[in-house]
Amino acid sequence: MSNTVNNGIANIRNISQCYDVVMRTLQRNTNLPGLAGFYGPSGFGKSFAANYVANKTGAYYVQVKSTYTKKSFLQAVLREMSIPEPKTLNEMMEYAACELAKSGKPLIVDEFDYLVDSRRVEVVRDLYEASQGTILVIGEELLPRKLERWERFHGRILNWAAALPIDLEDSRLLQHLYAPSISVEDVVLERLIVAVKGSTRRVSTNLEMLNEQALENGVQEVTLKNLSTVLPHGWITGESPKPRTF
DSSP: OOOOOEEEEEOOOOHHHHHHHHHHHHHHHHTOEEEEEEEOTTSSSSSHHHHHHHHHHHHHHEOOOOOOOOHHHHHHHHHHHHOOOOSSHHHHHHHHHHHHHOOOOEEEESTHHHHHTOOHHHHHHHHHEEEEEEEEEOOOOOOHHTTTOOEEEEETTEEEEEEEOHHHHHHHHHHHHSSTTSSHHHHHHHHHHHHHHTTTTHHHHHHHHHHHHHHHOOOOOOTTTTHHHHHHOOOOOOOOOOOOOO
C-alpha cells in the first residue's frame, strides 16, 4: 500500500503493517494455521489501521470490551455478521464459524488483551478451529508474551506484525490532514516525534493544536525558531500535570 493521503485517510506505515499481515494469512497454504497477531503500544494507531483494513478487505471487525464474556463476545461477532442470535452458546459458535468458513472473510478481533486477561482466549481458538478461517487478534505490546501461556493458541499464530512508531514520512502525511493550513519544518516534526515517543495519536493531536495556534498568531510556516512563540506551553506529551503549590 502506497503512503498517500486519500479521502481523509493517511496511509501511514501501520496501515500497511496491518494490511500485510491480514493478506499474508488470508493467502496462506491451506495446510498452515490461520491466526495472526498485530501488537504494539497504545496510541500507535492499531485500531485505526484495523478499521481501515476491515473496510478494504471486507473483514468482520469486533472490538472487545472489558466486560465481555464468551457469550457477549460471540454475540458481538454475530451482530457484525448480521446473523440473528440463536438460543445457545454452542449454536452461536456454530453460526459464527459457518459464516467465517462460507464467506472466506477475515475476522479482526481488536483489544484482544481483555480476552487474554480474563482467560477467555479459547473462545477465539474454538472459532478458528471450527471455521479454519483467518483471524487477526490485536493487542498491546506484551500480547505475544501473554499468549505463551496458551500454547494451543500461540502455536497456531502464523504471522506476527509489530505496530511501528511514527516516522518523519508518516508525520508529513498526518500534517496534511491535521495542519493543512500551514507548513511545518521537518526538524519541528522530528522534535514532536521524539517528544511523544512515536505515538501516532499524540502526533495527530499536537499537529491539530499547532495548526490552530499558528493561525491565531498569523504564522504560515512553523520553524524551530518560532515554535516556542506558536506553542509557548510546548507539546502535549501525555505526562500528568505537575502538582501545584499555593
